[in-house]
Amino acid sequence: MIRGKVFKYGSDVDTDVIIPARYLNITDMKQLSAHCMEDIDAGFVNRVQPGDVIVAGDNFGCGSSREHAPAVIKECGVSLIVARSFARIFYRNAINIGLPILECPEAADRFSAGDVIEADLENGTVTDVKTGKVFKAAAFPEFIMNIISKGGVLNCLD
Amino acid sequence: MTYTQRILAKGAGKNEVRGGELCLCELDLALGNDITVPPAINLFEKHFPDGKITSRSKIVFCMDHFTPCKDIRSANNVRQCREFARSHENILFYDVGETGIEHCFIPERGLAAPGGIIIGADSHTCTYGALGAFSTGIGSTDLAVAMRTGKCWFRIPEAIGFRLSGSLPEGCSGKDLILYIISMIGTDGALYRSMEFFGDGVASLSMDDRFTVCNMAIEAGAKNGFFPFDKAAEAYLEETGAEYDRAFVDGNLLPEAAPESGEYIRIIDIDLASLVPMVAKPHKPSNSVPVASLKRTEIDQVVIGSCTNGRISDLRAAASVLKGKHVAPFVRCIVIPGSQKIALQAIEEGLASIFIEAGAVFSTPTCGPCLGGHTGVLADNEKCVSTTNRNFVGRMGPVSSEIYLASPRTAAEAAVNGYIGGALL
Numbered sequence: 314m315i316r317g318k319v320f321k322y323g324s325d326v327d328t329d330v331i332i333p334a335r336y337l338n339i340t341d342m343k344q345l346s347a348h349c350m351e352d353i354d355a356g357f358v359n360r361v362q363p364g365d366v367i368v369a370g371d372n373f374g375c376g377s378s379r380e381h382a383p384a385v386i387k388e389c390g391v392s393l394i395v396a397r398s399f400a401r402i403f404y405r406n407a408i409n410i411g412l413p414i415l416e417c418p419e420a421a422d423r424f425s426a427g428d429v430i431e432a433d434l435e436n437g438t439v440t441d442v443k444t445g446k447v448f449k450a451a452a453f454p455e456f457i458m459n460i461i462s463k464g465g466v467l468n469c470l471d
Numbered sequence: 472m473t474y475t476q477r478i479l480a481k482g483a484g485k486n487e488v489r490g491g492e493l494c495l496c497e498l499d500l501a502l503g504n505d506i507t508v509p510p511a512i513n514l515f516e517k518h519f520p521d522g523k524i525t526s527r528s529k530i531v532f533c534m535d536h537f538t539p540c541k542d543i544r545s546a547n548n549v550r551q552c553r554e555f556a557r558s559h560e561n562i563l564f565y566d567v568g569e570t571g572i573e574h575c576f577i578p579e580r581g582l583a584a585p586g587g588i589i590i591g592a593d594s595h596t597c598t599y600g601a602l603g604a605f606s607t608g609i610g611s612t613d614l615a616v617a618m619r620t621g622k623c624w625f626r627i628p629e630a631i632g633f634r635l636s637g638s639l640p641e642g643c644s645g646k647d648l649i650l651y652i653i654s655m656i657g658t659d660g661a662l663y664r665s666m667e668f669f670g671d672g673v674a675s676l677s678m679d680d681r682f683t684v685c686n687m688a689i690e691a692g693a694k695n696g697f698f699p700f701d702k703a704a705e706a707y708l709e710e711t712g713a714e715y716d717r718a719f720v721d722g723n724l725l726p727e728a729a730p731e732s733g734e735y736i737r738i739i740d741i742d743l744a745s746l747v748p749m750v751a752k753p754h755k756p757s758n759s760v761p762v763a764s765l766k767r768t769e770i771d772q773v774v775i776g777s778c779t780n781g782r783i784s785d786l787r788a789a790a791s792v793l794k795g796k797h798v799a800p801f802v803r804c805i806v807i808p809g810s811q812k813i814a815l816q817a818i819e820e821g822l823a824s825i826f827i828e829a830g831a832v833f834s835t836p837t838c839g840p841c842l843g844g845h846t847g848v849l850a851d852n853e854k855c856v857s858t859t860n861r862n863f864v865g866r867m868g869p870v871s872s873e874i875y876l877a878s879p880r881t882a883a884e885a886a887v888n889g890y891i892g893g894a895l896l
Binding site for chain 2 (some may be wrong): 327329330333334335337338339340352353357371372375376377378379380381384398400401402406409410436465466467468470
């Protein structure tokens with residue numbers, strides 16, 4: 314079960330603000346993650362706790378294909394991203410590295426910063442812990458769940 | 472099936488595929504650059520200790536983003552790519568001095584061909600749809616998997632059709648067309664979908680215009696852009712010596728084999744003759760308006776180049792404006808050819824002289840300033856007119872800087888005027 318505090322963002326959060334290109338000469342993900350969300354939310358890395366959840370609007374992760382973007386979010390301890398929709402390369406990269414994501418427009422609209430979320434990936438449900446309200450997202454097919462539970466697609470090929 | 476679906480069906484070994492279906496496809500080409508290859512190598516070496524590249528597809532590494540290397544870290548990253556390529560004979564490795572910006576270089580080198588299935592660890596890999604390929608951006612993990620297996624999984628995309636008629640008016644280019652389209656459908660208007668272009672108007676678009684249009688399909692969220700394989704594409708490919716499956720192309724990808732309207736979830740009609748020069752205001756490519764409607768905006772820098780607009784016809788358009796004129800006081804103009812071949816051509820045609828005499832910088836090929844890497848990073852609060860593809864917050868420098876996306880002609884006019892919008896040159 315996923316449980317964490319919400320960090321809320323709007324639509325079209327692009328991979329340049331998630332991890333600015335000026336840092337992409339750093340290949341160590343731990344070092345790189347110190348700059349996660351720097352150009353949209355400079356204090357993010359100091360406030361985020363393991364298990365926290367990002368909630369955003371449409372087209373999250375648009376722009377560059379840099380896999381560094383989902384990788385630094387995962388490295389910061391974020392357990393889930395809920396958005397109205399995801400840009401397709403980000404969607405693919407997040408699954409490929411085993412970072413859980415859910416498309417759920419209703420939940421994305423209703424949550425505010427600081428709310429506490431619980432999520433069940435197998436059933437595709439997102440719960441507002443304060444109100445008990447449950448939102449339904451499309452659950453992942455089995456092969457995607459397998460990739461996420463193994464921590465990434467490469468762990469499925471070994 | 473749409474054009475794209477026909478290609479993916481072939482790659483999946485099926486007679487037919489439908490939108491939404493998941494397929495595993497054989498790849499023809501997988502590529503990466505100096506930013507995305509190092510993570511792919513690290514993953515590859517961790518997960519495949521025997522180090523064997525068993526893919527049957529072409530594997531290409533182009534060193535283009537932070538090159539010629541801007542700092543020690545970048546130099547070490549390129550060295551990692553170079554050493555890996557040196558110890559794996561089936562990697563086509565293109566370094567400084569040979570390559571240029573990957574999406575300008577790969578088509579001219581004959582590495583992209585119609586009917587091919589191409590993935591690249593760079594979002595602008597969608598450029599090669601101009602040649603009738605299925606071509607899309609992926610991440611470093613997909614590249615590592617492709618190096619091992621030669622395969623990639625895809626969700627078969629549905630498509631939006633763009634039926635083009637007429638021809639572009641003088642002063643308009645493929646950049647104005649794609650900015651207009653993105654302003655109409657939005658940055659996620661084609662999310663998960665193909666953008667397929669067809670109709671009588673296609674013939675009037677040069678190959679360079681088509682590369683620009685497909686290049687920015689990603690800025691509308693699209694999986695790929697696609698143009699049918701016509702006489703212009705055939706002539707382009709003949710020069711490059713690219714090899715392709717002629718029978719498949721003739722049977723599936725020609726203009727006369729256009730899919731029925733019902734294959735598209737939406738068809739948008741565009742009369743090319745109605746277009747005007749466009750500019751995308753900060754901070755989204757969808758914030759595009761006619762240049763003439765923009766209020767006069769003083770600028771600090773102009774960048775002409777990138778995988779979007781660094782081709783020879785782009786440089787010719789810019790030179791036609793800059794010839795005999797001078798860049799405005801207190802404005803920098805940086806011109807970057809997309810490849811070594813384009814650079815040489817610009818020198819031989821006298822374009823390089825025009826740029827330098829006009830007070831512009833004529834650089835070696837690189838992605839440099841487009842992503843705020845080097846060779847033209849902005850200062851706080853500066854404004855830049857750029858022929859690149861993204862005007863996101865902080866893309867070319869600090870979060871306070873602003874980027875206006877436009878065609879090479881419009882950008883060159885801005886360099887001479889010192890402003891964009893308001894009264895024209």
